[in-house]
Amino acid sequence: MRIFLVAMIGLFSALSSCAPQASDRSREAVETQTPKIEQALAERPLELGAPVFIRIVKTVDGSLKDGYLELFLEGEEGVFELYKTWPICTYSGALGPKLKQGDKQSPEGFYFVRSGQMNPNSSYHLSFNLGYPNAYDRAHNRTGDFLMVHGNCVSVGCYAMTDPVIEEIYTIMSAAYEKGQPFIRVHIFPFPMTEESLDKYSENPNAEFWQNLKQGWDWFQENQKPPNVNVENKKYVFSAP
Secondary structure, three states: OHHHHHHHHHHHHHHHOOOOOOOHHHHHHHHHHHHHHHHHHOOOOOOOOOOEEEEEEOOOOOOOOOOEEEEEEEOHHHOEEEEEEEEOOEEOOOOOOOOOOOOOOOOOEEEEEEHHHEEOOOOOOOEEEOOOOOHHHHHOOOOOOOOEEEOOOOOOOOEEOOHHHHHHHHHHHHHHHHOOOOEEEEEEEOOOOOHHHHHHOOOOOOHHHHHHHHHHHHHHHHHOOOOEEEEEOOEEEEEOO
């Protein structure tokens, strides 16, 4: 019996550690947004607390003003279904990855967000840290820190949303952590990674980098499950999660 209790306490502690810290602001956001989200999911085979996957696209037509953020929830048979798409309020820089501290460039690549990267006391309403630089960025000697997705619709290297939108995203992510998701994958692309788009930018200095990103894009498009992402020989490599 004692061994059972110790095991249960350990399991409870492990699950509790997944829950992000809260503030009055984040608690109010969750309280406000949860009924709306549950109503939106009521007639779909999705539920609040299911695993989350986020995909960010900087632009569709190259204007740098039509970027969007997609949030997917895991549904039946482990397939991730689109919950909602929101326009990005603003971000900074141009197409291409972030290279160094102070370049005011919003990053591109494959990132992991753990519960400890959620900031309920953000200066920009609510936020989560993307975890830049990741292993790929470090392998290429890229520098920078505190690259976020946040509210307040202002950016210096981050992806900024409106406050109501970041509240909704924050609430869904928080519910997933509380249900035990250890980290949330956030994949960031310059544009939808079609052959047509890549042909359009074939002369861009980032063309080879974007071809590597396309492999991760294609994996999700084909499987409707985000791939596991590692770095080998300074390139992203993808495998079944």
